[in-house]
Amino acid sequence: MNRWIIALMLGGLLSVGAGAEPAATIELSPYCPPGFERVASNNCELRSLYQQYPSLQSQGVGGLKTGLPAYRDGFSPQVIDLGRYLFFDPVLSVNGTQSCATCHDPSRGMADGRAVSIGALGEEGTRSAPSLWNLAFQDIFFWDGRAATLEDQVVGPLYSEQEMANTPANLLQTLNGIPAYRDLFQVAFPQSAPDITLDEIYHALAGFEASLVSLNSRYDQYAHGYADALTPPEIEGLNVFRSFVARCAECHTPPLFTNQQIAVIGTPEPDGMSRDVGAMGVTGDASMRGGFKVPSLRNIELTAPYMHSGKYDSLWDATEFYTLGRGHAVPEGEHLYLHWHIWEPELTDTEIDRLVDFMKTLTDTRFAPRVPEVLPSGLSPISAEAFIPGN
């Protein structure tokens, strides 16, 4: 379909704004999403087999039977479900063309399948949409680690010119103008005044994001003690993964497969893109130039292309990067403080094959959120694939 026609249709919807009523009445689920128990206070508490294991200094890094780090839970089912509607609703963007889910699509590993994301206004960003699985267990967000809470994180894409390009005032005006949302916010936040507030929006989105748990992969079955959960080639891959030759597990540490540190590894940018300074842009510290948060490898099979700016199309190529030589992709004249784990492990092609085999055992989307059929705004959910920016 011609994008102009779609834009016109959306424009029409937006112009009637508050008048667009959903076809059916929307009710917030009184039940917690999978993975959570609703306790007496009407809050959803995480339950996981990993809760039976300790971890060193309670940091949630270690080996197979290692517990989780501190995590976010305790949101009410209604808040989480409201967060789900907001997450999938393009009305959150400046022009109604883009929802959170267009870059974090459940059918694409909670990412978007692009090297770098495109914003609501059609502007191309400089970084790859990170997967949102298991955010509840993390305490730094964004590739450059600039946010420390989920609430701080959601503010970023909502108002970034290169992303949803909205403004706080416009967002509030839009949502407060939609009676269905006013009703739902009253259900989720019964103690609050009738007007929707920004903090409520952030809180609901945070609650939804914290509900995206992936801890039931075949790897996890192996970790809990079922030796047959992995095939011999996959176990071979696990052994390469945790070996100090490949050193993958030193940063992609179980059980989350990230140690949540900033690391400078010196991956190349796509052709024509200038060097992303990464964490240095946040801290101003030159030793963090090109430093990015170690991403979790859970569901990594689903989130190609890889690295912060999507340089590699396949897991194989992304893995091969680590054996092509310390600093091999750092342009001349560029000084990076490369992480000491970046060295020359001389992995064989077979070892890379096995590593890829192993990483694919980290796939588990059983608790994937359901895409709403109807949204409170009356707009339709848009998948990553169907997303067409407006202007």
Added chain:
Amino acid sequence: MKRLVRWLILPLLFIAIGIGLMQGWYYVFPPKAERVVQSADAELSRNIGGAGSLAVPTLAQGTIHEVRDGDSIQEAVLTAQPGDTVMVYPGTYSETVYIDKDDIVLMGVVEEGEYPTLDGNKELNDAILYSGSDITIDSFKIMDYKGNAIMGQAGNNFVIRNNLVIDTGVYGIFPQFGTNGLIEHNVLTGIEDAAIYVGMSDHIDVRHNEVFGNVAGIEIENTRHALVENNYVYDNAGGILAFITPGLPIKTTYDVIIRDNFVVNNNHVNFAEPGSIVANVPQGTGILVMAADDVVIENNIITGNNSVGIGITDLSLVTDVSKDPGSEPNPDRMVIMDNVMYNNGSDPKGILKDLISVVGRDTGPDIMDTGKGSGKCIADVNRYQTLFLLGADYGVCDRLEYATDGLFTMTLEDMAPTEVKQDVSDADFEKEIGKRAYYGVCTGCHTYSVRMIGPSVKSIQALYFDNPEGIAEYINDPIKKRDDYPEMPPQNYLTEETRMAVAKYMLGVRE
């Protein structure tokens, strides 16, 4: 260049401004302020007087699996159940052995001086990887691997002893993320980083080992409560290191006792991989403390180390890694008791040579401190040649306060738990497990009252209302029962106890 600025220019500035270059003597003592008598930090949870666990049970009670030349050790490990012992007889075994279960003893049998030998032929990565707890690895000869001889990822209560480790790549013995461990009576040589590397662990003893011809002999890194005792550490580039390395998820090193060791002639050329942290260690270093806190150095013989006997530095020693705001960079509450030190520093190398030449001398001291950190003390400073930069301030240690005689081990008195302790009855504990499995796994496909992927829990309850055994059995090996539902995947990866617990829990769910 940065290194030069930090190590040459800054000290020069200090000298120029503070003391004046004409003083003509190489000591750079800080102004003689009051000499505070330091006492031990009350926060230290030292196990004084405790007769600790020394890590794990010895020979387990279970089945013995014998492995002989030509057999596979891994096959035996896969067959073994927790509590079993795998006995390996002399022979050559070229394999990577991984132990992903708890409570296994891997025991080499030495016959007439012949060890069972794990030989990686410089092709295999690691000899032994373990992730289980309560693991013992005893009496192996391990040679020619590329990564490690023995690497642990998160196992608690480990014992690694009586092993001969020769040129196994990056590390020799490397437990990581473990609590309560014992490393003793091992001999290690030819390692391109640390021969014994205790990384991100708690409550570890390293004693009675011989380490020589490595880049670093023994390294305690981002680890708390470690005892390094009675080791023979010679001919390494650096003997014993107590480090905080920035950028790791566990940020501290404190409560480390280094005592009764022979730290002699550690003058091996530094052959570390470029870019590695230990590549920064100057050849000829006896003991190096970097950023670690509450380190006690006592009763060691530290001689013939050509750069320095004991070096104490903040994180500025490593100039080529990203800064980590989470790592406190200064070595605080350093305690140097009485040690025998002589003939150190005769031919300083690397960064130390640069530093030392700045203050107008060409030989290194027994003890050198780059001036950062607070609360440091030396029992008798007059015994040693010292070189203190940038106002390093040492008080006098109170010998009685710091005497470590009463401390026998840093291992825990009771073994470290391998599951989160539940202070509840067995029935309640079973319910807890059932609940975790029900919500953590089952709710992905089943809701209480409506059909999702599988049938509703209500309908399952109707079918099995007083028969949890039936559910436990079914989920282990499901057969297709309902034509209009997809077949259920087997839940056989859950233990029998967990399957029973979740079945019971499922029958009690009410929403």
